[in-house]
Amino acid sequence: MTTNPSTASNTDFLLAIEDLTVSFDGFKAVNGLNLYVDREEIRVIIGPNGAGKTTVLDLICGKTRATSGSIRFHNRELTRLAEHEIVWAGVGRKFQNPAIYENLTVAENLVVSYPKGRSVFGSLGFRRDATVQTRVEEVAEAVFLQDRLDEPAGILSHGQKQWLEIGMLLIQEPELIMLDEPVAGMSVRERQQTGELLARICQGRSMLIIEHDMDFVRSIAHKVTVMHQGKILVEGSMDKVHDDPRVKEVYLGH
Amino acid sequence: MNQAVNKLFGGLSGLVGFLLLAGLILIVLPGVLDGFRLNLVGKYLTYAFVAVSLVLCWGYGGILSLGQGIFFGLGGYCMAMFLKLEASSPANTAIQTTPGIPDFMDWNQITALPWFWKPFYSLPLTLIAIVALPTLFAWLISFALFKRRVGGVYFSIITQAIASILTILIVGQQGYTGGINGITDLRTLLGWDIRTDEAKWVLYFVTCALLLGVIVLSRLILTSKLGLLLVALRDQEDRVRFSGYDVANIKIFIFCVAAAISAIGGAMFTLQVGFMSPSFVGVVPSIELVIFAAVGGRYSLIGAVYGALLVNAAKTMFSESFPELWLYLMGGLFIAAVLLFPRGIAGLVERYGPPAMAAIGKRLPVPALRRGAPAVRSAK
Ligand SMILES: Nc1ncnc2c1ncn2[C@@H]1O[C@H](COP(=O)(O)OP(=O)(O)O)[C@@H](O)[C@H]1O
């Protein structure tokens, strides 16, 4: 059962996760988790494989249903909303492997993600007018794809696909962007570009990022949360986390 | 102007393809075929409605329905019920125990017209029912399944099972449905004899006009954002869902549109052939309908029409001389189409057809918006 939101305290945090637990056949992948994300904060979650990081994102965006606990976004309980309603509330999520539409062009990928015409009849009547077009070009430029607009997304490189998916989130203007290992498999140069990209787009929104690359984490994180066995091990600044012996033991020492 | 061409026909090559098809069925075939053969082509064209509907829901939406015969049949039965009531006037059926009801009811000791037949005295109600009943049924099926996230192979098998159940039901309820023989001996439509050569000629052109209209309408759907969403869904269903769409609603919509299109084909079948029977509802005809789309090209609205025409022409020729061999040939054709030519005839024409076709296959530049309309590629 989820906590009754009226008993949970009101909060100024954009995202407030309290006592969140999910159990898969008795195995608690996330176990009594409490996590608070501020407005305009970039929070990075790190932790060993299987710690439950991806599962936390799955719970927030509704892909997995919580066994108990609460997830509030703008003080609105998300655990009871359908996936698309969570998106409408302002939560955007990027998957670990780039999830883009390979058979559509880059521009079409962005048009499909444009946050108007989301109902059946709305999408039938949706017009790709100058406003939409301008926005598509703007976003394409932000994610370094302005010259690839008319190419099928399937032929993009791995890094470009990651960017495109970030662009597909951006065009929806979510208040919270969640990214699962966004720089995995990218070249050094691409990592750097992605870091700049994320720093640029965090204006006016919060981000929750899962990442393993420590240099990358150091370059963007405001605050780092270390997860281990479904729980939070340590939370704080990158330096604090980095020097913590428990973190060294379960994660960084590897 | 260019934008209109992109939107309605999918670019210049789409327009050329559309005009070639229109020329073939409206001018060439009526010019060279005798009345009997033209009526056969008219019948094949009613299957083409279903093939086109499969391009929408299977080719684009990734929803393989193995039960399109359900909707073709329901549309056909609605039409047949109206025609049967008109043919069963008390004067025509004076020798029956209960005059004024369809003959097969009388043979089955039914003495009053069942309530669900009564609306079919009215042509307007019948015309509404032809589209509305199959659509409603499609909505029930797809709502129940897609809202529960049942899809893929499971959906296909369930549609097949429903087709099979419906056939059994129709055959079993002989007194209400005409049973295995179906509803036969249909004569007039508001007094107009549909059995004459002139009537068949007129009905052929009505079928053509409706089919061309359906193709344009389908094209409009495919070039809208909903059309893009269908392709997107096929690639990455979760990405669409987590971009803020209720995926089930999109699938339900396209499945219902496909059902409505198939039903119109069924109604035109009844009018041209003069009867409707459960042999057009079940599993085998439903699979045959999928084969037409697969052979013609499941991503091509126009290809699907050629698929229906060619496979049926072949079927008529072969089954006259080697009736036992046809089923095997059909199976082989399906496997070949799926394994070797997944884009069907349309794909072959695109690849090996005249280079001029390929050159003009590009979307037209649209002056107002330099990137052009969101037309989906490979949608000739
Ligand atoms: N849907 C699921 N069903 C069963 N077990 C799952 C499911 N999702 C995740 N798990 C398990 O939960 C644990 C945490 O997984 P995950 O969140 O992917 O870890 P991380 O992203 O931190 O590497 C793993 O042991 C994984 O096998």
Ligand SMILES: [Mg+2]
């Ligand atoms: Mg993970």
